[in-house]
Amino acid sequence: xxxxxxxxxxxxxxxxxxxxxxxxxxxxxxxxxxxxxxxxxxxxxxxxxxxxxxxxxxxxxxxxxxxxxxxxxxxxxxxxxxxxxxxxxxxxxxxxxxxxxxxxxxxxxxxxxxxxxxxxxxxxxxxxxxxxxxxxxxxxxxxxxxxxxxxxxxxxxxxxxxxxxxxxxxxxxxxxxxxxxxxxxxxxxxxxxxxxxxxxxxxxxxxxxxxxxxxxxxxxxxxxxxxxxxxxxxxxxxxxxxxxxxxxxxxxxxxxxx
Numbered sequence: 001x002x003x004x005x006x007x008x009x010x011x012x013x014x015x016x017x018x019x020x021x022x023x024x025x026x027x028x029x030x031x032x033x034x035x036x037x038x039x040x041x042x043x044x045x046x047x048x049x050x051x052x053x054x055x056x057x058x059x060x061x062x063x064x065x066x067x068x069x070x071x072x073x074x075x076x077x078x079x080x081x082x083x084x085x086x087x088x089x090x091x092x093x094x095x096x097x098x099x100x101x102x103x104x105x106x107x108x109x110x111x112x113x114x115x116x117x118x119x120x121x122x123x124x125x126x127x128x129x130x131x132x133x134x135x136x137x138x139x140x141x142x143x144x145x146x147x148x149x150x151x152x153x154x155x156x157x158x159x160x161x162x163x164x165x166x167x168x169x170x171x172x173x174x175x176x177x178x179x180x181x182x183x184x185x186x187x188x189x190x191x192x193x194x195x196x197x198x199x200x201x202x203x204x205x206x207x208x209x210x211x212x213x214x215x216x217x218x219x220x221x222x223x224x225x226x227x228x229x230x231x232x233x234x235x236x237x238x239x240x241x242x243x244x245x246x247x248x249x250x251x252x253x254x255x256x257x258x
Contacts, residue, residue, distance in 0.1 A: 011170040015145075019167035027164050031176035032063050034164060038146065038174055039068045046145040047174075048072040048102075050137060053089040054207040058096075058194045059185045060150040060177055065096040072100045074140045074147075078132040079106060080121070080209035084198045091195050104140035106132045121211050125230055132209070146172040152180050155206070156223040182222075 026037055038047055049064055051057045051073055064071055075089055093101055110131050114120050120128040141147045152175075153162045162178045177185070189196065199207055203215030205222040216225040 008170055012167070015170055015172050016167040019165055019172045022172060023163060023165040029164075031060075031180070032067060034174065034176045035064055035148065036067045038148070039071060043144075043146045043172075047147060048074050048141060048144045049148040050074045050076070050141065051150065052076065052208070053085055053092060053197075055197045055200050055205055056152075056182075056185050056189075057150055058092050058196075059180075059188045060148070061092060061096055061098065062188065062192055062194055063176070064148070065098060069097050070099040072102055072144075073098055074102050074104055074137070076104045076133060076137050076140070078136075078209050079111070080132065080211055082199060082207065082210045082213075085207060088195070088197050095195055102140065104136040106136050110135070119211070121209070125212065141171060144171070146174060148174045148176065150177055151175050152177050152182075152185070154182055156221060 022042060026034055026042075029037065049060070049071060051061060053075060061073065064073075077086075089101075092098075114127065114131050120131070151159055151162055153160050162175055164175050164178045166173050166175070188194075197204075197207060203217075204213065204225065205216050206226050207213055208226055212226060214225045216222060
């Protein structure tokens with residue numbers, strides 16, 4: 001176990017060093033060019049996109065499809081998504097001609113252990129996200145040296161300093177749209193005639209799992225509809241610590257901690 005931990009720590013240090021160098025060399029590039037460099041020069045065959053296929057995801061995916069439509073796209077199916085999101089994923093994949101969409105799902109045995117006493121999402125939402133989101137996503141990106149997200153600085157206080165290139169545990173993480181505004185996103189969606197998530201018309205702006213997502217009022221922050229009333233702002237995918245994602249917390253531990 002100690003040797004495994006040391007290996008993860010070494011990989012984490014390497015990722016930090018490489019992210020620093022890449023940020024200095026490429027952090028100034030626009031989104032499309034940044035992805036081209038990552039796909040073709042820095043991480044050929046070693047990079048994937050993680051996409052929620054949420055309200056704004058199609059903008060990033062459209063840019064990626066222009067550069068490399070065969071790039072692996074990891075879709076995290078938590079088992080609690082809106083049916084509209086599943087249908088929208090299929091629409092976007094067909095529209096953009098994406099060739100390699102991988103579905104990551106939570107382990108059924110861990111879910112069974114974690115949900116022995118009711119809905120974990122309402123009792124311990126962090127633990128629910130860990131089982132349904134963090135562990136499956138980390139397992140899915142493990143074969144890659146880097147992965148791409150669609151996060152932007154305007155998406156709440158925790159993302160205001162988001163860098164286009166950063167280190168995240170054992171990976172280089174690339175955020176091509178970090179500096180984009182919401183207007184930039186929907187301008188691209190409109191100009192490219194891209195399909196829109198059907199829940200947008202119902203006031204859903206930031207779309208996650210159905211039990212933890214509601215529509216937002218006109219003056220609310222777009223993330224106010226996620227985990228409303230709980231004080232929770234992130235699912236954990238972008239904030240997990242070294243060791244957590246490696247599987248040190250079992251489903252039985254999560255269930256017993258309620």
